[in-house]
Amino acid sequence: MYILVINAGSSSLKYQLFDMPSDKPLCSGLIERIGTDEAFIRHKILTSVPAQTIERKATIADHTAGLQQMVYLLSDAQIGIIHSADEIQAVGHRVVHGGERFAGATLITPAVKEAIKALFPLAPLHNPVNYKCIEIAEKTFPNARQIAIFDTAFHQTMPAYAFRYAIPEELYAEDGIRVYGFHGTSHKYVSEKASAWLGKPDAKLISLHLGNGCSITAVQAGKSIDTSMGFSPLAGLVMGTRSGDIDPAIIFHLVSNGYSPDEVNDLLNKQSGMQGLTGLNDMRDIRKALEAGNRAAALALDIYAYRIRKYIGAYAAVLNGLDALLFTAGVGENDSAMREQVCSSLDVLNIHLDSSKNSTSSSEIRDVSRAGAAVKILVIPTNEELEIAIQSFELLFPS
Missing domain, CATH: 3.30.420.40 (ATPase, nucleotide binding domain)
Structure with a gap:
């Protein structure tokens, strides 16, 4: 199945398209400096030999425009991988903050979107952008299942003595002030690779x-x-x-x-x-x-x-x-x-x-x-997009 991975930063957008369960992407892309007149797009078609790279500058006002550029490149008559947006069966989204609620890959529902929105104050540069990309993807790929992979999820296994701060209890209980940790998708990916390498x-x-x-x-x-x-x-x-x-x-x-x-x-x-x-x-x-x-x-x-x-x-x-x-x-x-x-x-x-x-x-x-x-x-080279694709696929097809 085609799984598109969207990894959005505050002014950037990375993406990869996978035909899962293969771990080799069909194409990948990076859009940088979104919101400026010097935005830059690098799109790689990895199915051609040698791989074909398209690079160009563009004016990309926001992430909506960035995703539109991505869809255009994915479905272009000459270089596209897909013929229509309906071929994308799932979209995996990197979401920076999942609070205490999310400890794994999660199918996005209206309630999940509200939870992501409620966490805006804890990740003001990233969660709003992640939320916006989810909404755009829902409209762009209406037949696809949308899945959230949270950067904080991997760290939900920390014991309380590691994640609690020595501050009044109510600040944790009522305001959620604790250690959450980030880069969890990357840490999970490389630690699993290391464990397998070490046997x-x-x-x-x-x-x-x-x-x-x-x-x-x-x-x-x-x-x-x-x-x-x-x-x-x-x-x-x-x-x-x-x-x-x-x-x-x-x-x-x-x-x-x-x-x-x-x-x-x-x-x-x-x-x-x-x-x-x-x-x-x-x-x-x-x-x-x-x-x-x-x-x-x-x-x-x-x-x-x-x-x-x-x-x-x-x-x-x-x-x-x-x-x-x-x-x-x-x-x-x-x-x-x-x-x-x-x-x-x-x-x-x-x-x-x-x-x-x-x-x-x-x-x-x-x-x-x-x-x-x-x-x-x-x-160990990290690959957050592949890890997101793997977790998305495993959520939809648990072994």
Whole structure:
């Protein structure tokens, strides 16, 4: 069956079309900078040999226009995969926040849509966009079943002592203030790949999703038992523009010195992290600055790696052992120097990286740990769209 996966960000739209149960996409696409005059579309037809890529700039006012472009490319007379929208039998949607209610793939009903809407305040940049894409897809593909895959769902297995904050009970019971965690779809995908690669279903794993947003998750026997992002995606590791963990008293200090709450929110989410430390948020640009002798870049990279090492130590203790350390997402998969920096000085955990293995690249899982090392260091390309397609198919056809 044809399953279309829609992964919408605040100003972007990724999609893949699968003929399930095959895990090979028929086509994929990315639309960036939605809402600007410099929007960019990259559409790949993967059924042709070699794969055909269409790239062009366009003015795409909103996600509605973006989805219209997607449908046009999918059904184009010359390059299209489908002849009409009726051929799409299911649409899997990435939804960032599912609160405590959703712990797995969910068939979208009016009640589910209302629940997603009720969570807008907890994910104001993403859930409204995810909701809008659901509504557009319902109209565009009226015969398809719409399915939500929540980023928070994988972390619903965390024990209460890991997800509760030490604040008055009513703030949890009435306002839902707790650790939710994010990047769950990615952490689930790579941890399952790692367990299969190791041949160990009960593996103790630490999964590092390092991109512009970063999070680390402790996984045992396929379940999330702790994660670095919290009530929002702001907590935890140092990120591209987010501060990560910070003393909450700093917020009060800033407000008492003239910052408005909105300004503090903007500061910590959009002007901090690597951006705040270096004026740059792309790791590739920071690497270039380091090569040019930029001392701020050197310090920022030290801070970034140090924060990760602290969490690795904490989660190794939580797991009471470790079988493998997993690197994934843009930085995790592609920045060999950061992997080496993170893995340095972790001898006490039996984590030893092989520099020659680490310098190679591949689209497959690869082991970059030293021969004979007790803890494997695995680089695993993530594929959130495939994971969404798999969960959608399994929901419709449970084994």
